[in-house]
Amino acid sequence: MRSEEAEGARRRYLYRRLVSRGALRVPLRGAIPLVGPDCAYHLYAGRDPAPAGRARRGRAAALLAALLLAAAPAGSPAAPAADRRADEPPDVDRHVAALRRRLPAAPAFTLRVAAPYVVVGDGPPDEVARLAEHVVARAAGEFRARFFARDPGTIVDVYLFKDRDSYYRHTAMLTGSPPESPLGFFSSHANALLMDVNAGEGALMHELVHPFVRSNWPRCPPWINEGLATLFEDCRDRGGRLEGAHNGRFLTLLRALDRGSALPFSSLAALSDAAFYNDPTGLHYAQSRYVFFHLQQRGALDAFCRRYAETSRDDPTGGAALADALKIEGPAEFDRAWRAAMLADPWAARLRAEGRLAPKP
Numbered sequence: 389m390r391s392e393e394a395e396g397a398r399r400r401y402l403y404r405r406l407v408s409r410g411a412l413r414v415p416l417r418g419a420i421p422l423v424g425p426d427c428a429y430h431l432y433a434g435r436d437p438a439p440a441g442r443a444r445r446g447r448a449a450a451l452l453a454a455l456l457l458a459a460a461p462a463g464s465p466a467a468p469a470a471d472r473r474a475d476e477p478p479d480v481d482r483h484v485a486a487l488r489r490r491l492p493a494a495p496a497f498t499l500r501v502a503a504p505y506v507v508v509g510d511g512p513p514d515e516v517a518r519l520a521e522h523v524v525a526r527a528a529g530e531f532r533a534r535f536f537a538r539d540p541g542t543i544v545d546v547y548l549f550k551d552r553d554s555y556y557r558h559t560a561m562l563t564g565s566p567p568e569s570p571l572g573f574f575s576s577h578a579n580a581l582l583m584d585v586n587a588g589e590g591a592l593m594h595e596l597v598h599p600f601v602r603s604n605w606p607r608c609p610p611w612i613n614e615g616l617a618t619l620f621e622d623c624r625d626r627g628g629r630l631e632g633a634h635n636g637r638f639l640t641l642l643r644a645l646d647r648g649s650a651l652p653f654s655s656l657a658a659l660s661d662a663a664f665y666n667d668p669t670g671l672h673y674a675q676s677r678y679v680f681f682h683l684q685q686r687g688a689l690d691a692f693c694r695r696y697a698e699t700s701r702d703d704p705t706g707g708a709a710l711a712d713a714l715k716i717e718g719p720a721e722f723d724r725a726w727r728a729a730m731l732a733d734p735w736a737a738r739l740r741a742e743g744r745l746a747p748k749p
């Protein structure tokens with residue numbers, strides 16, 4: 389590696405650490421080339437979209453932001469054009485026509501509208517159509533009917549690339565930088581979900597939740613955003629409704645419960661984006677998923693989402709909506725009931741029997 393490349397990599401690593409820890413806030417456009425579009429989306433979406441001129445965070449931060457903006461990769465696409473009023477429905481036909489013009493002629497891409505998404509894939513056309521209808525359109529329909537009053541304000545493109553090579557090549561072409569994640573991510577910069585289709589339908593389901601959350605609950609804390617998204621990363625059809633099933637995050641949670649390191653709900657709900665995402669153990673994701681799993685198992689998931697829409701202005705943490713949906717007094721009662729339910733879940737006994745958890749403490 390040439391010395392200037394090494395110096396560039398060192399600087400990006402340093403800034404990335406500062407940004408991801410929340411020690412430094414820079415405008416979204418500046419954060420994208422540093423932490424990648426997915427991480428930047430999680431850190432900033434709906435929270436810090438202020439242009440650099442308004443982000444008065446001291447002379448040093450302003451200077452750094454200017455440096456970072458100058459470092460944005462050449463060829464990055466512009467943000468989606470704001471050429472229509474916010475209350476106007478997106479023009480799907482125009483969007484699809486523009487998309488066709490932007491896509492390379494070869495390989496052939498199949499496009500399917502599954503509003504508010506447009507699915508784009510270079511795999512077998514039948515498979516792209518199946519995913520568009522049975523996964524993407526199904527999820528969007530259920531999210532609308534059960535959880536969200538509004539669609540995302542813009543059409544979100546869902547790119548399903550047939551293999552790793554296609555994923556890396558086309559992501560670089562569409563976003564101006566290599567993929568942030570080896571399997572898939574949501575790029576708020578390109579307003580698109582980009583995935584290697586081999587990542588699986590679970591990863592696709594997870595990412596499909598985020599645009600709805602961003603549009604309906606723009607100021608919600610990360611435990612809600614990721615809790616609902618992770619619930620659907622492993623799900624099944626039960627009586628015509630999607631239902632989250634156990635996955636590997638349960639093991640992470642149970643180990644934390646055994647060790648006594650799980651957070652009280654009020655602490656989880658108070659985590660900033662930076663604190664939530666800076667968790668190499670995965671506990672924050674696991675715990676958030678299993679708060680939503682608990683709501684689901686109590687038949688209170690849909691009620692929580694409706695109640696959160698009504699109460700989030702007064703209580704953005706979601707504590708009030710949780711208490712109302714479960715008909716409980718408050719966080720202390722929730723902590724007791726939730727912990728007991730997790731430890732008593734039949735899957736926990738199975739994991740202990742398989743030796744994947746210590747015998748019951």
Ligand SMILES: [Zn+2]
Binds near residue numbers: 594598613614617
């Ligand atoms: Zn997520």
